[in-house]
Amino acid sequence: MTTNDVQNVFVALADPARRKIIETLTEVGAKTATQLVPGLEMTRQGVTKHLNILADAGLVTIYQRGRDKYYVLTPEPLEEATLWISAIAARWDERLEALRQFLEDDNETTGET
Amino acid sequence: MTTNDVQNVFVALADPARRKIIETLTEVGAKTATQLVPGLEMTRQGVTKHLNILADAGLVTIYQRGRDKYYVLTPEPLEEATLWISAIAARWDERLEALRQFLEDDNETTGET
DNA sequence: AATATACGCAACCAATTAGTTGCATTTAAT
DNA sequence: ATTAAATGCAACTAATTGGTTGCGTATATT
Numbered sequence: 001m002t003t004n005d006v007q008n009v010f011v012a013l014a015d016p017a018r019r020k021i022i023e024t025l026t027e028v029g030a031k032t033a034t035q036l037v038p039g040l041e042m043t044r045q046g047v048t049k050h051l052n053i054l055a056d057a058g059l060v061t062i063y064q065r066g067r068d069k070y071y072v073l074t075p076e077p078l079e080e081a082t083l084w085i086s087a088i089a090a091r092w093d094e095r096l097e098a099l100r101q102f103l104e105d106d107n108e109t110t111g112e113t
Numbered sequence: 114m115t116t117n118d119v120q121n122v123f124v125a126l127a128d129p130a131r132r133k134i135i136e137t138l139t140e141v142g143a144k145t146a147t148q149l150v151p152g153l154e155m156t157r158q159g160v161t162k163h164l165n166i167l168a169d170a171g172l173v174t175i176y177q178r179g180r181d182k183y184y185v186l187t188p189e190p191l192e193e194a195t196l197w198i199s200a201i202a203a204r205w206d207e208r209l210e211a212l213r214q215f216l217e218d219d220n221e222t223t224g225e226t
Numbered sequence: 227a228a229t230a231t232a233c234g235c236a237a238c239c240a241a242t243t244a245g246t247t248g249c250a251t252t253t254a255a256t
Numbered sequence: 257a258t259t260a261a262a263t264g265c266a267a268c269t270a271a272t273t274g275g276t277t278g279c280g281t282a283t284a285t286t
Contacts, residue, residue, distance in 0.1 A: 007129060014127035015244085016120060019197070026204045029211050034262065046245050048263080063216070067253040067262050072212065075205050078198050084132070085191050091139045092188050098142050099185065103176070128274085147232060159275050161233080180232050180283040 005058070006080045012057035013081065017042065018050050022059065022073060030063065030070040118171070119193045125170035126194065130155065131163050135172065135186060143176065143183040 012018055017040050024039065025031060033047045040047055051071055054060045058077040063070045125131055130153050137152065138144060146160045153160055164184055167173045171190040176183045 010127045014123045026201050029208055030215050088139050102143050
């Protein structure tokens, strides 16, 4: 499941509204869907959909207080994203020398589009 | 641009084919689009589209050698993703105490769907 | 010179995504 | 008891995404 976990986390982080929710929950601690609506330009149901995606990634936990449903950040799954990235970075450092080899043989071109 | 950068990086990382390309380039150093086709179950044009998205995020650089176009990883933009995540983690640690407060007042519910 | 290989571009398609509206249900407040 | 507030669920729409096919062009290879 670990491989699917990192997928869900990266998908969750790929949307600006969801990152903003994460930032807000980081600052405020706990909020309901309706409390999150102002600031995100979107209806409550839209916010709820994003919260569900965050919940699927394990990034929020829900605490129900009567009719209110408070969402709280669960940052642990972020670690999996960080691990994936740092594994790449680590292996990349090993490859740098071989890369230099490649570049010396060649004429370079700009990679910008 | 920094805010848009992190958006492009997270979008790039959200697709499994693109993460696989990143992993392959990390191990092999440089490959052309057609060389990447076996292993990803997809046509060359499909691969090219993914490579363009990676290039938009600044995650690959292109070196042209005659008619061949070699893609090489540029891992620097990954740092922005890592920074975003670690900023969240850092602020989150500060909030933990306030959170404990919130949880004590309440009856908890499972956050799984 | 002729053939083969690698790439670029554009149109197209199916599936997913982001968001909406509308309505029903549950819980709280007066 | 009535009204108001918060959520849930489902159907629907528009835009984006992931991928394809079909072609033309540029560079190698024989």
